[in-house]
Structure formats: C-alpha cells, structure tokens
Amino acid sequence: MPVATKIKDAMERSSWIRKMFEEGIRLKALHGPDKVYDFSLGNPDLEPPENFHQVLGSVVAESSTGAHGYMPNAGYEETRAAVAGYVNREQGVKVESEHVVMTCGAAGALNCIFKALLDPGDEVIVSAPYFVEYGFYADNHGGNLRVVSTGKDFTLDPAAIEKAINPRTKVVLINSPNNPSGQIYDRTSLKQLGGLLAASSRKMDRTLYLVSDEPYRKIVYDGFEVPSIFQAYPNSIVATSYSKDVSLPGERIGYLVAHPEADEVRTLMRGFALANRILGFVNANALMQRVLTHLQGDCVDVKVYQARRDLFCQGLVDAGYEFFKPRGAFYLFPKSPVADEVSFVRLLQEENILVVPGSGFGSPGYFRIAFCVRERTIETALPGFARAMERALGRR
Numbered sequence: 001m002p003v004a005t006k007i008k009d010a011m012e013r014s015s016w017i018r019k020m021f022e023e024g025i026r027l028k029a030l031h032g033p034d035k036v037y038d039f040s041l042g043n044p045d046l047e048p049p050e051n052f053h054q055v056l057g058s059v060v061a062e063s064s065t066g067a068h069g070y071m072p073n074a075g076y077e078e079t080r081a082a083v084a085g086y087v088n089r090e091q092g093v094k095v096e097s098e099h100v101v102m103t104c105g106a107a108g109a110l111n112c113i114f115k116a117l118l119d120p121g122d123e124v125i126v127s128a129p130y131f132v133e134y135g136f137y138a139d140n141h142g143g144n145l146r147v148v149s150t151g152k153d154f155t156l157d158p159a160a161i162e163k164a165i166n167p168r169t170k171v172v173l174i175n176s177p178n179n180p181s182g183q184i185y186d187r188t189s190l191k192q193l194g195g196l197l198a199a200s201s202r203k204m205d206r207t208l209y210l211v212s213d214e215p216y217r218k219i220v221y222d223g224f225e226v227p228s229i230f231q232a233y234p235n236s237i238v239a240t241s242y243s244k245d246v247s248l249p250g251e252r253i254g255y256l257v258a259h260p261e262a263d264e265v266r267t268l269m270r271g272f273a274l275a276n277r278i279l280g281f282v283n284a285n286a287l288m289q290r291v292l293t294h295l296q297g298d299c300v301d302v303k304v305y306q307a308r309r310d311l312f313c314q315g316l317v318d319a320g321y322e323f324f325k326p327r328g329a330f331y332l333f334p335k336s337p338v339a340d341e342v343s344f345v346r347l348l349q350e351e352n353i354l355v356v357p358g359s360g361f362g363s364p365g366y367f368r369i370a371f372c373v374r375e376r377t378i379e380t381a382l383p384g385f386a387r388a389m390e391r392a393l394g395r396r
C-alpha cells in the first residue's frame with residue numbers, strides 16, 4: 001500500500017460519498033446523464049449573483065502592480081475590515097479587522113481553528129447528524145471527535161453536550177443551518193450552551209471554545225433567522241465561506257472571525273494566522289478577497305432553493321416519507337423506511353437515484369438528499385422515490 005495507514009483508513013471511512021460518485025459515473029455512462037438523478041453532492045447549481053461578475057470584471061481591470069503577490073497571512077486589511085463591518089451587523093457585536101482571518105473556504109477556516117487550538121488527544125464535541133469531514137479535520141490536528149445526539153427534529157441538546165464534557169474537551173463544534181438535517185439551532189438552546197460552557201470552563205480552569213460552522217447562514221426559508229453565537233458566549237469563533245451563499249465553492253474563499261472578547265484574543269488571532277501559513281494555505285485567494293471586499297451580504301436567490309424544497313417535500317409526503325422540513329441549507333434528511341438505510345439507498349440506486357446514507361453523518365437509519373439541482377431533476381426523480389418506498393414496504 002503506497003499510502004500511510006491513516007490515509008488508507010480515511011479512504012475506507014469516506015468511501016460512501018466516493019462510492020456514490022463512482023456509481024454516478026457508471027449509471028450516467030449506462031443510461032445517459034439526464035436519466036440519472038444525482039442528489040449526492042452539496043455543489044450549488046445556481047450561478048453567483050450578477051453583481052459578482054460585474055465586480056470581478058472591474059477588479060480584474062483595475063489590478064495594480066503587486067496585485068498577485070503574497071500578503072499578510074490573515075489577508076488584505078481592506079477585505080478584513082469589510083468583513084468585520086458586515087459581521088458587526090450580523091452578530092450584533094463590535095468586531096474589528098484584527099479579529100478576522102481570510103481562509104480557503106470554511107474547510108480552511110476549520111482546519112486553521114483546530115490547528116491553533118488542539119493539543120494531541122483533545123476532544124471536539126459535535127452533535128449528530130454532522131458534516132462527515134469534521135472527523136478528518138479534527139484528526140488532522142491530533143484531535144478526536146466525541147459525538148452526541150440531538151433532540152426531536154435534530155434540535156441542539158445542550159444537556160447531552162454537558163454530559164459529554166470532560167477534561168480533554170477543548171471545542172464544541174456546531175453547524176447551523178445544519179448539513180444534513182436543515183435544522184437551525186434556536187436562541188434559547190444556544191444561550192443554554194453558552195451558559196454551560198462558561199460554567200464548565202470555570203470549573204475545569206480550561207477555556208472551552210464554541211466553534212460555529214456557518215456556511216449556510218444566509219440560506220434560510222420561511223423567515224427563519226440564525227441566532228448570533230457571539231451573543232451566546234464570548235469564547236466563540238465563527239467559520240464560514242462564500243461557497244454556498246454566493247455559489248463560489250471552487251474559488252476556495254471564506255473566513256474565520258473570533259469574538260473580540262475571547263480570552264487572549266490577540267494570541268488566538270496570531271495562532272490562526274500562523275496556522276493559515278503553516279498548513280500550506282499561506283493566505284486565501286488574493287483575487288477573490290479583492291472581489292468579496294465589495295460583495296458583503298450578497299447572496300443567490302434563496303427563493304429558488306425554497307421552491308425546490310417545497311416541490312421535493314410535497315413529493316416525499318405523497319410517497320409516504322417521514323422527514324423534518326428543512327428551515328435552512330439545501331438538504332433533506334428523511335427517515336429510511338427500513339432500519340438498514342444502506343439497503344434502501346441501494347433500492348434508490350436501482351431507480352437511478354443517488355443519495356447518501358445517514359451513517360456517513362453519524363445518523364444511521366436516515367439518508368441525505370441534496371436539492372441544489374434543477375427542478376426538472378426533482379420532478380423526474382419523484383416517481384422513483386415513490387416506487388422505492390413501495391418496494392421497501394413490500395419487503396418489510
């Protein structure tokens with residue numbers, strides 16, 4: 001085996017998404033791409049807002065000498081100031097440019113945070129279902145995930161988190177709106193979480209950090225809002241990106257921002273900037289930083305995703321599926337009609353439908369549908385969902 005044991009294990013553990021990807025290629029070659037309904041990837045299909053292309057054009061036209069050179073590891077001062085101004089309004093807490101580090105997406109931000117915070121053996125508490133990559137990100141920096149359950153409809157369960165806290169805990173990681181459940185953690189549960197983290201930090205004489213992964217913050221439906229974590233707890237850090245709300249996942253651009261009143265915040269920020277450098281990112285993409293300086297708060301038309309969600313939900317209800325109606329992000333996480341969701345995912349594959357088993361997200365018995373695809377794909381796939389349900393019930 002040419003690769004290290006750890007990577008070999010990781011390749012096996014992440015095999016579900018890979019298997020789906022390979023199955024997609026096989027089915028598309030066999031039946032033609034328009035006969036395969038691929039709901040496996042969270043790759044937004046909407047183009048970036050028109051404004052993005054205009055700003056990109058003018059930034060390229062105006063590029064001055066040195067525009068493509070290295071910069072401070074935290075990013076351009078002008079960009080960080082623009083981000084800080086926006087975060088002020090979003091989180092309702094006064095943030096300065098010095099509290100922002102521009103990163104290679106939310107994934108880059110999370111890796112910088114873990115690199116700077118985790119000692120070997122430290123634990124990151126996460127609530128299931130959770131984004132599958134978190135385990136790899138923690139492990140990259142010697143950390144371990146400790147997974148706790150959520151409540152009804154995947155709501156945050158602060159009591160479960162409190163029970164899991166132990167002397168190795170360093171970070172509590174949350175993701176809201178959640179991939180894959182579409183749940184938004186409410187203000188009351190976040191306040192409760194903040195209170196218990198403050199009490200546990202005092203009791204253990206060790207700062208516990210709340211890290212909030214928020215790339216879907218702007219993708220919310222029915223007037224729901226995502227509460228501020230900065231107002232819930234001072235030792236908190238937000239990781240986010242422009243991948244989903246501005247549809248720029250390939251450009252690898254995002255940021256992390258720390259609460260200005262976090263303990264020893266200057267040292268913390270120096271740690272994050274150093275992590276950005278020594279992880280080999282060095283700094284986030286220069287051109288995208290210059291563009292996004294002018295696009296704070298921009299977002300694709302969320303109504304398009306909402307219409308797709310509604311179309312999908314209606315079809316799944318009609319076919320007898322049980323699920324939580326997502327309040328944000330662009331995923332559905334229905335219950336499998338049979339206990340072994342992998343066998344149900346195989347039934348769906350026989351209908352040329354690709355989804356991901358819940359085991360990949362720490363929640364067996366469910367499966368994930370990404371609905372960032374054309375409405376036509378959803379409409380054409382729905383009869384297949386209904387047939388798979390009937391066959392599963394017939395086999396029970």
Ligand SMILES: Cc1ncc(COP(=O)(O)O)c(C=O)c1O
Pocket residue numbers: 042104105106107108131175179213215240241242243244249253254
């Ligand atoms: C919950 C969550 N966090 C982080 C990421 C990574 O985002 P980015 O592409 O901005 O690194 C994703 C991507 O799907 C995600 O769903």
